[in-house]
Amino acid sequence: MSRPVVVLAITGSIAAYKAPIVARLLLKRGARVIPLLTKSAREFIGSATLSGLTGERVHSSAFGEGVAGELHVDLAKQADVIAVVPATADTLARLAAGRADDLLTATALCAKCTVVLAPAMFPNMWSHPATQRNVAALAEDGRVVFVGPVLGEVASGDLGVGRMAEPEAIVDAIFSALSPRDLEGRHIVVSAGPTIEDLDPVRFIGNRSTGKMGFAIASRAKSRGARVTLVAGPVALATPSGVHRVDVRGALEMRAALAAALGPDLAGADALIMTAAVGDYRPRDTSPTKIKRDGKPLSIELVGNPDLLAEIGARRSGALPMLVGFAVETSDEAGLIAAARVKLTSKRVDFIVANQAADSFGRDDNRAVLVSADAAEPLGVLDKFTLADRILDRVVQRFPGAAT
Ligand code: CTP
Numbered sequence: 001m002s003r004p005v006v007v008l009a010i011t012g013s014i015a016a017y018k019a020p021i022v023a024r025l026l027l028k029r030g031a032r033v034i035p036l037l038t039k040s041a042r043e044f045i046g047s048a049t050l051s052g053l054t055g056e057r058v059h060s061s062a063f064g065e066g067v068a069g070e071l072h073v074d075l076a077k078q079a080d081v082i083a084v085v086p087a088t089a090d091t092l093a094r095l096a097a098g099r100a101d102d103l104l105t106a107t108a109l110c111a112k113c114t115v116v117l118a119p120a121m122f123p124n125m126w127s128h129p130a131t132q133r134n135v136a137a138l139a140e141d142g143r144v145v146f147v148g149p150v151l152g153e154v155a156s157g158d159l160g161v162g163r164m165a166e167p168e169a170i171v172d173a174i175f176s177a178l179s180p181r182d183l184e185g186r187h188i189v190v191s192a193g194p195t196i197e198d199l200d201p202v203r204f205i206g207n208r209s210t211g212k213m214g215f216a217i218a219s220r221a222k223s224r225g226a227r228v229t230l231v232a233g234p235v236a237l238a239t240p241s242g243v244h245r246v247d248v249r250g251a252l253e254m255r256a257a258l259a260a261a262l263g264p265d266l267a268g269a270d271a272l273i274m275t276a277a278v279g280d281y282r283p284r285d286t287s288p289t290k291i292k293r294d295g296k297p298l299s300i301e302l303v304g305n306p307d308l309l310a311e312i313g314a315r316r317s318g319a320l321p322m323l324v325g326f327a328v329e330t331s332d333e334a335g336l337i338a339a340a341r342v343k344l345t346s347k348r349v350d351f352i353v354a355n356q357a358a359d360s361f362g363r364d365d366n367r368a369v370l371v372s373a374d375a376a377e378p379l380g381v382l383d384k385f386t387l388a389d390r391i392l393d394r395v396v397q398r399f400p401g402a403a404t
Contacts (some may be wrong), residue, residue: 012040076110087122123160184225196333209277211235313348
């Protein structure tokens with residue numbers, strides 16, 4: 001899909017202060033964001049913040065600009081999704097009743113796209129039968145997706161269900177609404193992050209992988225309808241909504257977690273995407289106590305870790321699970337492709353996503369080349385979520401029986 005258009009409608013709740021964070025995350029993931037403020041939202045948040053962030057005019061009056069009375073029609077036509085963040089109890093009531101007396105309700109009534117609702121309100125308001133009636137009516141009408149509210153502390157300090165979902169979860173829901181469901185019924189296993197090998201209780205050998213690529217793939221696969229198991233080394237990233245995460249530390253632990261996720265005879269998954277930077281070596285011995293400095297040089301004997309992907313490649317007999325490897329190199333593009341080709345055969349995988357270390361580690365974007373037996377396709381610089389989609393597109397195309 002070309003750049004998706006999200007009409008981000010903000011209504012009058014204190015949680016409105018989080019809407020610019022949602023806007024920022026949407027922009028980072030490649031969306032165009034058109035802000036829409038209701039009259040009461042303007043009490044909580046300024047237009048300048050939103051126009052500065054999004055580079056767009058902020059709409060709030062149905063009669064603001066253009067041909068009078070047509071703005072809601074224009075916005076409804078442009079929107080690939082309308083996201084109401086936060087959605088107050090009053091907004092839910094008005095949407096459920098089919099009102100059209102302000103720009104938001106008129107746009108929503110006019111639109112054919114999905115409306116993502118992120119309610120935020122005092123817990124008693126959420127649990128009130130009137131609100132629950134409105135939620136049920138909206139769900140029955142269709143084309144709406146609720147994200148939250150969640151259990152937590154609300155602005156008053158009270159605890160209950162009424163707190164707005166976190167911005168990342170809202171953005172995941174918006175991208176799910178925008179996504180094809182071409183991975184429905186599939187189980188995708190993704191490995192991510194570094195592996196870490198302990199030397200003693202306070203020191204380890206690791207690498208610079210941050211896990212961003214694997215987490216982006218897990219998030220996109222989930223949005224496209226897959227069941228996703230994410231085997232993650234130690235990283236500081238939030239779990240994408242709806243993804244089953246298994247945390248591991250060393251390569252041997254990752255091997256065991258992958259075996260459990262793939263199941264006997266590897267029959268439990270449709271694809272394995274190995275983004276993890278698995279450490280190739282581990283110390284022969286891990287000291288149970290802190291290694292003390294004694295002024296002399298210290299040698300640490302390292303032993304080889306198994307090549308997890310190659311082991312799985314060697315065991316696979318049929319077309320599934322599809323196997324996707326990553327190759328990180330420090331050579332030029334020709335060297336990168338040559339090294340990827342070697343890994344393609346030695347690990348017996350379907351394709352390799354090859355990238356240079358400097359282009360990928362820790363960054364939000366990546367310059368990658370997709371290398372298969374018969375092609376090397378440079379993808380240019382893409383943000384990691386877009387790259388995740390390109391990789392998943394190839395996976396979908398290569399599933400046995402897929403239309404070409
Ligand atoms: N990989 C693996 N187990 C290892 C090392 C790597 O499963 N012990 C996987 C990675 O997850 C990746 C692919 O193999 O998908 C290639 O990883 P990379 O580090 O580029 O290659 P290596 O095989 O380790 O080769 P080298 O480090 O010598 O380039």
